Amino acid sequence: MPTQTFFNLPEEKKKRLVAGAMKEFSAKPLNEASISNIVKNSKISRGSFYQYFEDKKDLYFFLIGKFRYNYRNLMLKSFQEKDGDFHEGYKLFSEKYIKYIMESEKFGFFENMYLHMNYQINQEARVDFKETKSHKLPNGKRIVDVVSRDNLKMTSDTELIDVLRYILSMLNDTIMEGFWKELSVKETQDLFLKRLEWITYGIAIPAEKEEKE
Amino acid sequence: MPTQTFFNLPEEKKKRLVAGAMKEFSAKPLNEASISNIVKNSKISRGSFYQYFEDKKDLYFFLIGKFRYNYRNLMLKSFQEKDGDFHEGYKLFSEKYIKYIMESEKFGFFENMYLHMNYQINQEARVDFKETKSHKLPNGKRIVDVVSRDNLKMTSDTELIDVLRYILSMLNDTIMEGFWKELSVKETQDLFLKRLEWITYGIAIPAEKEEKE
DNA sequence: TAATATATGTGACAGCTTGTCATAATGCAA
DNA sequence: TTGCATTATGACAAGCTGTCACATATATTA
Numbered sequence A, B: 001m002p003t004q005t006f007f008n009l010p011e012e013k014k015k016r017l018v019a020g021a022m023k024e025f026s027a028k029p030l031n032e033a034s035i036s037n038i039v040k041n042s043k044i045s046r047g048s049f050y051q052y053f054e055d056k057k058d059l060y061f062f063l064i065g066k067f068r069y070n071y072r073n074l075m076l077k078s079f080q081e082k083d084g085d086f087h088e089g090y091k092l093f094s095e096k097y098i099k100y101i102m103e104s105e106k107f108g109f110f111e112n113m114y115l116h117m118n119y120q121i122n123q124e125a126r127v128d129f130k131e132t133k134s135h136k137l138p139n140g141k142r143i144v145d146v147v148s149r150d151n152l153k154m155t156s157d158t159e160l161i162d163v164l165r166y167i168l169s170m171l172n173d174t175i176m177e178g179f180w181k182e183l184s185v186k187e188t189q190d191l192f193l194k195r196l197e198w199i200t201y202g203i204a205i206p207a208e209k210e211e212k213e
Numbered sequence C: 001t002a003a004t005a006t007a008t009g010t011g012a013c014a015g016c017t018t019g020t021c022a023t024a025a026t027g028c029a030a
Numbered sequence D: 001t002t003g004c005a006t007t008a009t010g011a012c013a014a015g016c017t018g019t020c021a022c023a024t025a026t027a028t029t030a
Helices: A005-008 A013-027 A035-042 A044-052 A056-067 A071-081 A086-100 A108-115 A119-132 A156-179 A185-201 B002-006 B011-027 B034-041 B046-054 B056-067 B072-079 B088-101 B109-117 B117-131 B156-179 B185-203
Strands: none
Touching: A013 A035, A013 A056, A013 A108, A013 A185, A035 A044, A056 A108, A056 A119, A071 A086, A086 A108, A086 A156, A086 A185, A108 A156, A108 B117, A119 B109, A156 A185, A156 B117, A156 B156, A156 B185, A185 B156, A185 B185, B002 B046, B011 B034, B011 B056, B011 B109, B034 B046, B056 B109, B056 B117, B072 B088, B072 B109, B088 B109, B088 B156, B088 B185, B109 B156, B156 B185
């Protein structure tokens, strides 16, 4: 978490710093980016940097929080638009989500983020969000409330949340793969949809009749 | 790839170096590990290090290749033991694979590897393997040849390979999660099996009859 | 207004890192 | 022994991080 001092800063200075940091993190992944470059880019003194942020990661997580897509709202809207249908709703969500990330003017930043994101950083960043943002949607609805269970095997909230969460991580993995293989938006969307079909309908041929041997 | 000079080294020196490196990489992830520590641990001069390896990553990938489980053989054996049954075969494979990694005496090394592995490193390492090892199994059989398609929707080799590959990455993701949440071997196995069921049988309730609207 | 307290800005610095390079030591063939 | 290729070495430049004593600005009070 940046310090209060940082948030108190005049807008102009804050912007300069964010821009200088985005420049560095768009060119290099977290490990290779240097504070030295960021303070040079932003024309602030090294000492000041450490008055705003604990370290490089602190700033990085702040930027991720600032620019990451607010997927919850999009997910909610998508499921509502498809009358709670799991497969159609997730499909709609994923198409927009992938498009947003891969066509963003912050492409370099996201690319480095995805290619160098690992489980630990992912989780550390999440903890960060928990502290700063409420997990409730603006209208108070939870995502599990807008997904119809009529044609799903999952009955309990917990089970459904497990599935939704897992599929979100699958989506992010697919985006990673897209960046790595330099796939187009369309190709990445299709790759995800294929996997979504696997998990929705299964890869096994369902037994048509009860058959005893 | 380590240089020929490294491979020519007397066994004792090679072992010292590998041990010194494992000590460092078990205590710290790749980014935090330092060559300075490794050469101190191994009692070799800094100059020599650079005569054996291009950089830190070069050594790291060598170690991964050296100690990583040879999953292909285990996978083949598992499918064969279950008469090619996809679900049962993968289940057997995953249980042994998870157990091997999480109960290894190289726990620290694997833990750091999984928690800090990202897509880019993963792929870079893979390219490394391609150069050094053949992708064929010892007896010449390919994995797709020992998986029965009788009860799978996949017909072509390509499709089946896609599925098998995806599930392997799901397995590795689950192991990551296991390390992060400090799950037991059993809990990690169960988490994976739950996901394997999702993908095998689908999460949607299959339509019983053909219904036109 | 002046005096004091609080908040913010600064760059030199110690201590660490990496990769290189001139030089020294060793092995081996003639 | 001599000569050549291979291997070993640590000092070094150049870079990085995080800190700290000090300078400056802003707010508060007498």
